[in-house]
Amino acid sequence: MTGQLHAPLDLSPGEEPRFSLNRRLNGSQSQSGHFGEEKNLHLPGFKSILYYTILYYTILYCTILYCTILCYTILYCTILYCTILYNTALYCNILYYTILYYTILYYTILNPGEIKVGVNSLKSLHGGVLIETNSIEEIEVLGKEIQTKCGGELETHIHRLRKPRVIILNVPEDINADNIEEAIIRQNPDLNLMKGSIVPKFTYVTKRMHRNAVVEVGSETRKTLTHRKIKLGWQICRTDDYITATRCFNCSKFNHRTIECRGEVTCPLCAGPHNLKECKSDPTAHKCTNCETYNRHNPTKKVSANHSALDKGCPSLQTILERNRLNTEY
Numbered sequence: 001m002t003g004q005l006h007a008p009l010d011l012s013p014g015e016e017p018r019f020s021l022n023r024r025l026n027g028s029q030s031q032s033g034h035f036g037e038e039k040n041l042h043l044p045g046f047k048s049i050l051y052y053t054i055l056y057y058t059i060l061y062c063t064i065l066y067c068t069i070l071c072y073t074i075l076y077c078t079i080l081y082c083t084i085l086y087n088t089a090l091y092c093n094i095l096y097y098t099i100l101y102y103t104i105l106y107y108t109i110l111n112p113g114e115i116k117v118g119v120n121s122l123k124s125l126h127g128g129v130l131i132e133t134n135s136i137e138e139i140e141v142l143g144k145e146i147q148t149k150c151g152g153e154l155e156t157h158i159h160r161l162r163k164p165r166v167i168i169l170n171v172p173e174d175i176n177a178d179n180i181e182e183a184i185i186r187q188n189p190d191l192n193l194m195k196g197s198i199v200p201k202f203t204y205v206t207k208r209m210h211r212n213a214v215v216e217v218g219s220e221t222r223k224t225l226t227h228r229k230i231k232l233g234w235q236i237c238r239t240d241d242y243i244t245a246t247r248c249f250n251c252s253k254f255n256h257r258t259i260e261c262r263g264e265v266t267c268p269l270c271a272g273p274h275n276l277k278e279c280k281s282d283p284t285a286h287k288c289t290n291c292e293t294y295n296r297h298n299p300t301k302k303v304s305a306n307h308s309a310l311d312k313g314c315p316s317l318q319t320i321l322e323r324n325r326l327n328t329e330y
Ligand SMILES: [Zn+2]
Pocket: 248, 249, 250, 251, 252, 253, 256, 257, 258, 260, 261, 262, 263
C-alpha cells in the first residue's frame, strides 16, 4: 500500500488542516477525500454536456443537409437525363420520317413526270415535306397519287387558297347580309348567277357615311362581279376586289390581331413606344415601324421609312397585300 499526503504548508489561524489522500489498491481503486467525512465525486461538467449536445446536433443537421442535397441532385440528374432522352427520341423520330418521305417520294414510288405534275419546290417541314406546284389541279393529282400508292405510309394535306372577297360600294340601307344575295341575283339577271354563289360576310359604314358590303365568292363569280356596276334597290353600285391586311393596334405589325400580340406597344405614326392617341409627333417626323424592320433585315434593298404605318402607299403594306393576293384563289 502506498499513500500520498498533500497538506497546506501555511494555515490561517482557526483553519482546519486538510489533506487529500489517494490510495491505490493494487492499482485498481482510488479514493480521495479529506479527513474523516467528505468524498470527491467525478460528475461530468455542465460545459462538456453543452459541448457534446452542440456537436451531436451539428452532426445531425449536417447529415440531414447532405442527404437532402444528395436527393435533389439525384432527382435533378434523373429529370435532365429523361429530358435529353425524350428530345433525342423526338429528333430521331422527325429525322426518320423526313428521310422516309424523301426516299419514298424521290426514288421508289412516285414519278412527277409520269403523272404530269410540275413540282416548283420541295422543302422539309416539321417531320414532313412541303410540295409546291403551279396549280391546285396539279396538287390534287399529286395528292391522289400519294394516297393511292403510299396511303399507309404518308398522309397528305392540301393547303387551299382563300376564297376571293368582293366589296360592293354604297349599298342601300335596306340591303343586309340576309337579302343581298337574292337582291343581286334578281336585279341583275344578265350576270347569270346561281343561288349559293354569293356568301355575305359583313357590311360596314365608312367615315363619309357610305354603306359597303363584303361578300365571299368563287373564282368564276368574282370575274363576273368585279370591276363593273350592279343594281341594288334604287342604286347602282360599284364593285371591287376586297383585299386587306390585318394590322395590330398594339405593335403596328401585320398578320396578327391585338389580342394575339406579343410585341411592344409601338406608335403607328412615329414608331415611338406609345400608342396612337398619345402621339405628339409632327407629320414630317412620321416613321413606319414595318419599313424600318424591313430595312434592318435587308440592308442592301432599303425602302423609304419616312411615312406612318397607316399610309396606304407603305411598301411593307403593299408586300403584304401582294402576298394575300397570291394566297387567294383568283
Ligand atoms: Zn402586335
